[in-house]
Amino acid sequence: MLTIERALVDKIVAHARADHPDEACGVVAGSIGSDTPSRFIAMVNAERSPTFYRFDSMEQLRVWRAMDDADEEPVVIYHSHTATEAYPSRTDISYASEPNAHYALVSTRDPEKIEFRSYRIVDGRVTEEEVRIVEAGG
Amino acid sequence: MAIEVRIPTILRNLTDGAKAVEGKGGTLEELIADLDARHPGLRDRLVDDKGLRKFVNVYLNDEDVRFLGGLDTEVSDGDNVTILPAVAGGAAHGLR
Numbered sequence: 533m534l535t536i537e538r539a540l541v542d543k544i545v546a547h548a549r550a551d552h553p554d555e556a557c558g559v560v561a562g563s564i565g566s567d568t569p570s571r572f573i574a575m576v577n578a579e580r581s582p583t584f585y586r587f588d589s590m591e592q593l594r595v596w597r598a599m600d601d602a603d604e605e606p607v608v609i610y611h612s613h614t615a616t617e618a619y620p621s622r623t624d625i626s627y628a629s630e631p632n633a634h635y636a637l638v639s640t641r642d643p644e645k646i647e648f649r650s651y652r653i654v655d656g657r658v659t660e661e662e663v664r665i666v667e668a669g670g
Numbered sequence: 671m672a673i674e675v676r677i678p679t680i681l682r683n684l685t686d687g688a689k690a691v692e693g694k695g696g697t698l699e700e701l702i703a704d705l706d707a708r709h710p711g712l713r714d715r716l717v718d719d720k721g722l723r724k725f726v727n728v729y730l731n732d733e734d735v736r737f738l739g740g741l742d743t744e745v746s747d748g749d750n751v752t753i754l755p756a757v758a759g760g761a762a763h764g765l766r
Binding site: 555557575579581582583584585586587589590592593596597605609611613614615616620621623624625626627628629630631632 | 678679680725727729732734736752754755756757758759760761762
């Protein structure tokens, strides 16, 4: 299960809407082992594409090093799908490389409806998990 | 002196949990071969028959080696190498 504050979900959805029709991507960092996402980091989609995303390698290095220095890890890795359902594609699965991360997916195909789902992707296997959205401090 | 190589979480099962290991070599390819001798399997996770795997980013002194010389990039004692899994994906070729 992913437990995440509403304010963080709102930021992820806002980022996905802002970058639509391109895919948006980013990270929510949290203390190692806490399984609690706390620090929102919007990343550049180096592909600037409606069907593909890739973190810019230099930005990723800076962000990963800052997490390392702060004893943080990527608790949530998010991206958007802009025309399809919020479910991991084959591409998403083949690239998934953080077994401890929650892979969050937002679909922006419907401007009126929020579709926010979360998955574990380990060794090529996808497991959808419950998302529990809590208020700050809750 | 040696070359320090920072290892990402997903590969630490090959380094007995170590976050950083040391190696030697004149090029990135030689360095990876040297590391693989002590941490078998590491090379296979970084390199395929076409060169560096697209799933991984390798940095030499904070520069992406793709913009340097790939596996032929020259390295020397005192350099720092960082390995990170690339974060990528997207709806392309999706099943759904």
